Amino acid sequence: MIIDVHGHFTTAPPALQEFRDAQLAALSEGRASAPRMVWPDDAELRAAVEHHQLRVLRERGGDVVALSPRAAGMEHHVPDQPTAVAWARVCNDLVHRVCELFPDHVAGVAQLPQVPRGEMAPLVREARRCVELLGFVGVNLDPDPSGGRWEDPPLTDEHWFPLYEALVELDVPAMVHVSSSCSPALDTLGAHYLAADTAVFVQLMQGELFARFPGLRLVIPHGGGAVPFHWGRYRGLAARRGLPDPASLLDNVFFDTCVYHQRGVDLLLDVLPAHNVLFASEMLGAVRGADPETGIEWDDTLRYLRAAALSEHELAAVLGGNALRVYPRLARRLEGRASA
């Protein structure tokens, strides 16, 4: 069983963006009226996934993708809470319909209706709705809803605790994933995403979050940003500051494999235990197309993993076993399908 834990519905039918545009127009004109989503029919929705995410998954030999709404489209920096709630619901409902169309191959991961310094209650409500009603298996949690300005408290702050309580109760992990950057100096895909992955790891080092929430599981995408490359820096910083070695986080923190060259994936697996690494490709994500020098598609991380120095047992864990453990609702969902 090969599970890609990090796919985005970046190929949604145009009706989704039209809804969003109408939302933002209403906001900027100070109109209260919420726009209506014009739902695509099944054929259009099916085509939007079948020729993209599912084709890529199938061609590369994968079985299941955990699909969430487009990350850069979450736009948590827009400060209006009702707008954020309506936007997350529409995005998640669309992903849910994809899951229903391809129940053996797609599982949902929720966008949360975050706003800068926002309250947790709307996030908890949407997480519950997606997991309990729609069968989603995880959520995306944005550690910086201000879009690169880092206005919210660190993830170790009690500000976030009501959400963690719900995630632990629901038994779903959160992938820590920012949305678009608000600064032209901070490129969304090339800089902000990786910076946030790195910043969150340092937040977690400095707090005692998992003593308080031992059942909380966080997945840091994009191979952990700069973390594996600078593992010695983090070990040294921890020692200097009297903090536990960063390896102490590895009961609760996991890393995906969205690193788009062999040498990077090799480093990731060399530094972190295979137990903590989850196959993912971010498809269709930041990077598309193939390296002209090798002909290998940049985001074909399955290929890098198969070429890495992993035992058969470790490779199986990275490709799927770890995902079934970190996303137990995905395991139950797939078991239910298999026995149906």
Next chain:
Amino acid sequence: MIIDVHGHFTTAPPALQEFRDAQLAALSEGRASAPRMVWPDDAELRAAVEHHQLRVLRERGGDVVALSPRAAGMEHHVPDQPTAVAWARVCNDLVHRVCELFPDHVAGVAQLPQVPRGEMAPLVREARRCVELLGFVGVNLDPDPSGGRWEDPPLTDEHWFPLYEALVELDVPAMVHVSSSCSPALDTLGAHYLAADTAVFVQLMQGELFARFPGLRLVIPHGGGAVPFHWGRYRGLAARRGLPDPASLLDNVFFDTCVYHQRGVDLLLDVLPAHNVLFASEMLGAVRGADPETGIEWDDTLRYLRAAALSEHELAAVLGGNALRVYPRLARRLEGRASA
């Protein structure tokens, strides 16, 4: 000749911080009067370096360190330009005195009097003063004076061009180095530094800065943040956006070796040409002390470099040859000393 291009005067006598505290107190109280620096005598200044940076350099077998004021202490987010000018002058003058005390082993790198969205004229004046009058061999350029909020335009914007004109004319490189973060969610040493290194590389990918300034040389510290680990991501992003391959930046962009474990340094050297990598340890910097598992001091990057898969010729380039090429004023300064 072994040259560490990234040392900070983190061990300055307490009079420096007392001056800064008085500056900030005057600012917060709205007083215009500038405080006076109480200059330490030569013996105190000598001791502050001899038992720290110079001892470490000597013990490890290094010859020369390019020393700049403490990076986190630059505090470019404080928005008052006269305060920034006075602070940079005092910091640079103190480094200059260290250079005069140890002319064979220490060369100066300047702090610039930056403020968020500030003008370039004060920066150009201080760069000229430090290079032409004090004999400094480079400057530190902060790409985000707002301290993690990324309020300034990207380094490719014409906002910065007057400074680049001066740097090219003076024939000194800039190390791109941020100062302290203003957000508790963005740790200065663990997150903001590495995030900025990464963000700047993406800025440079997206502009055509070096077509306009072919003689400009930028050094990205901390091994380039996340860049080598995600080299495939940058190649893929460039291809997707119709930009030149990031390797095209390597005539003008250099990386230091402040990566504190062997596997990280190995990746850095595996991804980037030895021609573009400059020995540095950031000492006494973010990380101090030794790995309890190996007994090796975290920031003893010379040791990692000697253990890396480099030819003798490549190792010599990384340890000093590249520095003499990228910092030609350092080469001339050392030649002058040798023939004196």
